[in-house]
Amino acid sequence: MAWPRSSRIVPAIRACWRLATWGTAWRGEAAGAWPTGWAAASDAPSPESPITPKGPASAAAKIRCHRVITHLRGRGAERGETGTFRQLNILGDPPAPGQKPDKLWLVYLDEAVVIVLAGGVGERLSPLTRERAKPAVYFGGPYRIIDFTLSNCINSGLRRVFIATQYKSLSLHRHIRLGWNVVSDELGKFIEVLAPQKRVGEHWYQGTADAVYQNLYSILPEQPRHVIVLSGDHVYKMDYGKLLRTHIERGAVATLGVIEIPRDEAGRFGVVRVDERDRVVGFLEKPKDTSGLGADDHVLASMGIYVFETETLKRVLEEDAARETAHDFGRDILPLLINDAPVYAHRFHDENKGRAQYWRDIGTLDAYYEANMDLCQVNPQFNLYDPEWPLRTHQPQAPPAKFVFADARRRGTAVDSIISAGCIISGSFIAGSVLGPNVRVHSFCQIENSILMPGVRVGRHARLRNAIIDRDVFVPRGAWIGFDPAEDAHRHTVSERGVVVVTSDDQPYIGPFDDEALRLEADVDRVVAGT
Template sequence: MDLDDILVILLAGGAGERLYPLTKERAKPAVYFGGPYRIIDFTLSNCINSGLRHIFIATQYKSLSLNRHIRMGWNVVSEELGEFIEILPPQKRVGEHWYLGTADAVFQNLYSIADETPSHVVVLSGDHVYKMDYSKMLRFHLERHADVTLASLEVPLADGSRFGIVSIDENDRVIGFQEKPLNPAPAPGSPDVTLGSMGVYIFRTDVLVRALEEDAACPESQHDFGRDIIPSLIQDAPVFCYRFYDENKKAAKYWRDIGTLDAYFEANMDLCQVNPEFNLYDPEWPLRTYLPQAPPAKFVFAEQGRRCGQALDSIISSGCIVSGSRITGSILCPSVRVHSFCEIEQSILMPGVRVGRHARIRRAIVDREVLIPRGALIGYDFDEDRRRHTVSEGGVVVVTARDEPLIGPISEEALRAEADADRSGPAQT
């Protein structure tokens, strides 16, 4: 199997409306996850770890930060060897519209595919978190002489309506595909689960081109792989289903859409556990990202009874300084500064956040470069949080630069401790 003959199209133009306001200024694949990473990093890491080094990234929605991240952090391929990771913005070379759907995003870039003359095209989504060796799926695809292979994972039958559902025969050939059905069919031999599509596809190039051209000519089509392309092919072409083989090395397979604020929050909080479901620390499956030059994280002050810089069950990224505050079950992205006498619990602080003294933050997501004022109280008063911030269905508070957090009272005891600390050490830290 010649991996140099394989082209990857990574779809990264999603608006991520359910993650708003985190996607107000960035595309969903560019949202931070797990500290220094962006969501797209996990799919790109899968590609590199799988030996796939000919990659087009189709972008669209508010792509500036994503483009910059790819340009600065993903120069890991060799142009001298013909390898590339290139961005494909909408260029209206086919019609006068932007990308109308996942299939249309690839259709509008058929000229780029033709220039590379690949034998097969791998179509991926840039907004999921998982570990997968695509070369194993390619081997499965070639051994079965398939025109198309799609990846699936077992999901509880009750959750099947959120997925494209795959029906297969005893040879793993796809005999049916429904996009988000109300009553999904159970998987063969497993009445409690169904097979959900992961949005991972392998096409013979000629089959893909023909299917996209026919779809583009159909005015009733939604131009989507799950709704239109796959259902149109399963009647006549050999389409097979590859069961997800997880490289995460855990008992339960890990694949997350993290398409809502609550799902995003819980997936991040899991990383803070002693034994999280998703393993960030496997040297055999490195996760790459763009890491700007920054000093190591630092925790200062260990004054008994007054203030102590500490973090428990947390992820603290490079460039962070925690001055005499307590961080519990939280994620601090790069270059976060937490001043003294703060309490931060179960929260995500994105890069460049500054937290003033005596702030208390609980079950919150603080967006990039937000300044949290002295004495701010976030996550403690539901009514005030609703009035001042975005609050998810699960009660997670999202703080943006335009918000004005509630300022809570600071006790006399806390003020005396602050005065004593300032007399005995550096002030305003």
């Protein structure tokens, strides 16, 4: 950050003092104490007769004030007789879509550090997580699940992001390296992967809180005012700047994101009880008995999103590490805080332009499948195409999708579907399906309500329905998937609702060939060969 020239220091000091008289920009040994490091300035205001503000401070004055504050901190202003600095008490408004943010608000975003927890096993998504971490599972064609959390960070103005990984993380590491190298290290910004290193013990991460605790050695040197803890395996759009604003304005030591859910789903989530000001007064982790949750049809569920004061986070993590617990934010950290410190809830404000709040914990095969199928609707609940909230990912260079053959007997067609770059649909019909990049579908196929991950090859005459085909799988000629429940259960993984998951180790059932289809194939091949 460029420092003010000497001719600008005194106006900056005046701006700081003006702001300090409103909101106590720092704490000295006495209220209004002037930092002695600047007391020699010839026309600095006297602490005994502070300047009376005549109007709102300009954005330029605020930013100059912050520069002086940061400079004082760098010269040791947090120690000795200059007192202990604290953040300014005057916030700019979070920007509306398409508007520039207040400069001082950018300061708060710049001074926050994010840690994304992306080491989950995702057992309920198996076999899709057999070779990859849950945040690395493909979603919506070219995207990975973690892309939505990282896009939220970028769109919210957060540029210092750690990603804690653990389980089968190679593909996730590669994806982050190739697709998320989008901020400048030279400007102090980063999106950086933290692999587990056993720095504080002999164990790998024992829980969400332990994952953050073991990475304090990376977080604390960044000197953040606030630490934002996120999960890397949910699909939603959220402005974390609004969450941070709620935290600061209410003077909280911790703030958690919450969303209203139907009461009968409470057993899947941490349930939060709040008072009339949304201060958290109780927390139940995945309650089996919901009779004590009141009479409302809906309850507040934790989204696994937290903001902490850095010193508070460090203290509670150290206390938790010294005890025999599950080392989990929901089970252990929040109950530790809510009894003796102000912890608040921030109600989820959806940045998506859909019909309702959209937040999906796609932790099961059926939830994953249904969320993908929704994207194919004319008006999906989750909008991938919102220019005001762009979604980023890594995509290999690939040509546009292509549909070939317009013969009435075989026509390359797709309706109500997402077809990614590099796909070739050759004389086949596709409906209500999501195809990742570089999928090849050969002639005479019929694919309905299915998800094909990148690199899938589908041989001629194959029929797919209500299926998920894993990456790089070859579906052989004449395969029937999703039509014979007995064969599907014998050969593949089938979800509770009948979705068939096919991996590279599977041997699909080869269905009967229709004689008319074979004659058509022979006729077409003769025409192509010119015989």
